[in-house]
Structures are given as C-alpha cells and as structure tokens.
Amino acid sequence: MPNMDPKKCPMPVQEPDVRNKNFSEVALGYTYDMAVNEAKRCLHCKNHPCVDGCPVGIDIPGFIAKVAQEDLEGAYEILSASSALPAVCGRVCPQENQCEGKCIRGIKAEPVGIGRLERFVADWHRQHTSEQPKMPAPNGHKVAVIGSGPSGLTAAGDLAKMGYKVTVYEALHTPGGVLVYGIPEFRLPKDIVRQEIDGLKAIGVDIETDVVIGKTITVDELFEMGNEAVFIGSGAGLPRFMNIPGESLNGVYSANEFLTRINLMKAYLPGAKTPIQHAKRVAVVGGGNVAMDAARCAKRLGAEEVYIVYRRGMEELPARKEEVEHAEEEGIIFKTLSNPTEILGDDKGYVSGIVCQEMELGEPDASGRRRPVAKEGCTFTLDVDSVIMSIGTSPNPLIRSTTPGLEANSHGCLITKGEDGETTRQGVYAGGDAVTGAATVILAMGAGKHAAKAIDAYIRGKSQG
C-alpha cells in the first residue's frame, strides 16, 4: 500500500536561529525510517513524468522502489548508472522545476521528496560501502580534462572507467569547481566533494591543480603531450558588475570573490589567513542561488541585517525554492522589485549605502518573464556597509583566446554541435557552464557524461580509421 500522506516527510534541519550563526549543514538528512516511508509515497504511475523532468533521465521510480524495499545498495546502483554525483545533486538540484515538478502527487498535494531520497541513498552508500573501487584496465589512450567542476569530474570519471588515462587540469589549488569555491559548506559539505574526487583518483585519474590552461599550458600543448582529445569544463567564472557609480568602493564584492574567500579560502574560520569584511549591514544584489548563498554567508559572518535586492518579484526569484525559504527563515530581508542605481561611499572610500529604484512588472519580455520597469520618482536608500553583486557570470575567455579554431558565441559561450559537446576544433569537446553559461550542476554533469561517450567514439573511430 502506498503511503498516502499528502505532505512530503519534512526534512530535519538545524533551527534557523542556530544555523544562521554556523557553517554546518542546514539540512540534516532523512533517517532510515523516514526514507523508507517517503519512498512509499511513490505511486509508480504508468508514465513516470519525473524521469522526463530529470536532465540525466535517472530511473527515479526504480531507485525509489528499491528504497521502499529497503535495498539501498540496489537503489544506489540505479542512481549511479545515470548520475556521477548523486550526493551532490540530491542536495543542490532545483527539484521543483525538474523531477518533483512533474510528479503527479504534486498535482493535488506535495510531490514525492525525490531529491531528499537521492541524497539519502547516496549518503547511505558513502557511509556503508567499504568496497575499494577497481582500477579499470588501461586502453592505452590519453585524454585531458580542463576544469574540475561537475562537468570535468564526470567526464574524467566516465573516461577513466573506459580505460582512458585521464589528467584533469585545475587552475585553483583545490579541485571541485563551484562545488568548492561557490556553494557554501552549510549547503554542500566539502567532505562530500573531496570523497568524490578521491574516488576518481582511486580509479587512476590524475588531478593537476595550479595549472591554468591558456597560461601554464595551452590546448595545443595538451595535444602535443599525447592527449588524443581534450574536454573543456572550465565553467562560467567571470563575474559581471552593474556599471553603476560606486562599484569600486571598499566593501563592494562580486559574489564570486565573497564566496571564494569564504568557501575556498575558509575566511570564516577564526585565525584564517585570508581576510574578509565582517559587515554589519549587507545588500546582496540578485535573486539566484548565488545571491542566496552570499546573503546567508553574510548573515553567518555576523551581519545584523542582510537584504536581497532583486529587480523582479518573489515569484520570479530564480533560486531554488528551498534556498529562498531557508534564507527567509534565517532572517534575510527581501527587497524585491528594487533595482540599485548607485552605491554611496563615505569619505574614506568605504560603502555607506545603496540607492535603489522601485520597480513594477510590465509586459513579458523575450524570456517570458514580466519585464521590470522603473516606477517614476520612487527611490529609496538602504544603509549598508557592504554590497555583494550577484547578477551573473559568463565564461572566462582565457582558453578560447589562446586556442586557435575554438569558437564562442557573442556571450562568450563555447559553440558545440549538439549534446555531444563537439566544439569547432577537432578533438576538443566542451560542456557545462562553459557552453551553456551559468546553469546547474546536473546539466554540467550530464554534459560531461555525453562528452565522455562522444570522446570515446571519436578516439575509437580515429584508431580504426
């Protein structure tokens, strides 16, 4: 008998007033019983629309059935057939727009907690498996992967399992991409990312940190070094600013800088060697996951008031629903329908306030969202001593500007032919944010999977031909 509870089993979490002062994980994860019970809410409907909602097509009813039968290793096997990073995706995927958004239980009540179950199964596996991964038999071919974010790690893992000798080149000193420098510990514990990376090393993947492709080594040189193909998973790391007055005042950060100081450099820890401003009143400009992360980090650093300043309405916030809810619970103040026009400074060059224009929603624009338009004569000023710009990022031009034949579109995104990730340069494949612009972990992972297959086919074709 399915469990007909209209509501998802709630996720145990740290209390808002406790967690907004620490960096430990907010959501604590289901217990065994909760997971099994929640799994029983799946009706195993005929058309399983959830699977269509999943960018990598995980057999969702299949893995959930295994959880209901208490065969967790079986559930993990199903998950890992389609996803390289279930512990990560279970935590950070925008499930409400994907699998859970399509779940038929969601029509009348709450959908099945697919993300929470995914996380549970992946965590359970990590904690209970003692099996050492087996070293695949080498096939004698070499591939280079640029970037160690979800797309690069996935491509590397899949290729290594096929027997390729894979080297991942990472510009920063710690591998993981956005998973380590962007998404905070309280949402994605770095131990999980580390274990994923250790798993890759155990199957023979080499990870070379401190190598900036395009500077230290070029793509051409990667081929000269004997690599038969190159996968570019360099992400979209270049921060945008608004180009409004006052953006160079002290206390104005890009979200990338703010989050990198905190997550990669651990500036939040006492005695950290990397500095960060502990502001009292902070305005975060933007409404995506990045903005929520920045706002919640600022709160945890001790800010009394943290504002999200966003030019559209609450409904339009692009962040995951759960992040918005968590942010609200933690006391983040939402100033929606507000657009900054100027950052004010004191005589020493530090931020003292931000001037915002009130907005209202007009006609839908090309993206289908209603376009915000200025409300004549309505402005207000927030007293803040820090402003964090979180209005998007674009791909870094470093690689394409040093790689002849590699073409990008007007947004700086690498041009690829279809989902194989084949670029305009022979033997070079790309995927993730470097191709799509800032998107999601699951799409980056999916792109890595497709590219790994395509690279394998390309190298096989070459060696036969």
Place this chain on the structure above:
Amino acid sequence: MFKILEKQALNPTVTKMVIDAPLVARKAEPGQFIIYRASEDGERVPLTIADFDREKGTVTIIFQIVGGSTMELNALNAGDSLVDFVGPLGTPSKLEGLKKVAVVGGGVGCAIAYPVAKKLHQLGAEVHSVVGFRSKDLVILEQEFEAVSDRVEKMSDDGTWGDKGVVTAALEKLIKEGNQYDEVIAIGPLIMMKFVCQLTKQYGIKTTVSMNPIMIDGTGMCGGCRLTVGGKTKFACVDGPDFDGHQVDFDEAMHRGSMYRGFEARAREAECELLKKEVQ
C-alpha cells in the same frame, strides 16, 4: 609542491627566492606574475616574476616582508617547499619595438622593474634606469641594474645612496636634458607611480605602470583586482598588470589597496607571536 632552491636576504625586509617551477618557467615573460600559497591554510598571494631560467626550470621571486603571508613565506628556507605556485599569470609587458626607455623603479618595485629593464636591454633598446629607495640599507639589485642599463640614476629619500630626493626629480632631470623616451615604465608604490604619471603627462610621454591590487585567483574569476582605467573597469590579473598610467585612477587604487589594512596588522602580529614561540 614547489621546492625553494635558494633563499637570499637582499636587505633586512626584502628576500629573494628561487623556486623550482618548470611549467611556470617555460612560459614566463617579464611583467607576468605568479600566485603562491606557503602552506595548506595559507592565503593566495600574487608576486611578480623577478627572473626565470627556462633551462633550469626555475622562477625567481623577490618580496618585501609586509604582512602575515609574506612573513610566513620568509619563514621558509632553501629545501622547504611551497604548496602552491601557479602561473605565469597576466599579460606580458609589451616591450618590442621600443628604442629608448626610462625604467623607473621604487623600493621593492625595482624587483619588477629589473626584468623589464633586462628584457629591453636584450631587445637592444637604450635603457635609462631611475631607481629609488628610502635609504642605503634598503637598496636591492644595484649591480643588476648597472648591467642592463645605459645609464642609472640612483635616488634615496635620506641621501645615503645616490642623490637625495624622489625618483620623479631624477626623471625630470633626464627629460630636461633632452632625452626623448618612447616610453616611461614606472613600477613601485602607487603614490610614486601616480607622481611619475603626473610628470610624464606634462611632457606627453607614454607611461606604463604595473599595478598590484589585492587578488585571489589571478584568472579573472573574482573581480577583487578591479581598477578603473580610462573610466572603465579592468581586472588587473587578466587585463594587466601593465596599464597606461595616464588612464589609471590611482586614488581609487590606493583606497582599494587599504581594504584589509587592519586585518593585515593583526595577521602580522599573530605571525610574529608564532615565530617567537617557535624560536623559544
């Protein structure tokens, strides 16, 4: 890990290290920089490449001991290793085609000015170096500058070395003597570069400065290194560190450079305490 092959104190506050970093040495050019971390929990710190030897695979860095992170670096010795050493970052200085150049270096900035002077000399340019220090005991690279310059003007604030006065005085003297420079390249404290630019602007001489703002990644990812140049935002780590000095907003750069001064002072104290404990 990147091994320290040599360490030498150039003066009481400036140290030179030769690092085993073949990949960086292979590509390094004057004007570029590296980012190091001395330890696993260390800060990422940018330093301009002072010299390199492609055959030996080594990169030379010269740094002033100013804050916790440079103190941590200075506590290491030949035989020890740095956990991270990434580069070469930034765009190389554009020196080709220059026939006569004045290279102005101030303080530890001379460590960055020297490879530029050397490269110009190798390219066959006439090099006039103007180097300034606070006093005689802080002088570095004197012979090196002599070796690659057609003329060296030496200045010190207190008159204990060369002429007493600031580098701009010596530069103005050279200009007034009728020296026609294709370009002036100024590297040193922001305030020095600002005044050099004010001077050269009067004479209409193109001036390049090397900026060293606060950085984290050094690849264009954080925007922490941004500067206003010609009214536009530029990222020093990828668009520079060399910029047209007449376009740089130096006052803003000075404000931004002071962002973490309080933190730096505390870090310096903490590092001193640590060193004291280790000595005991």
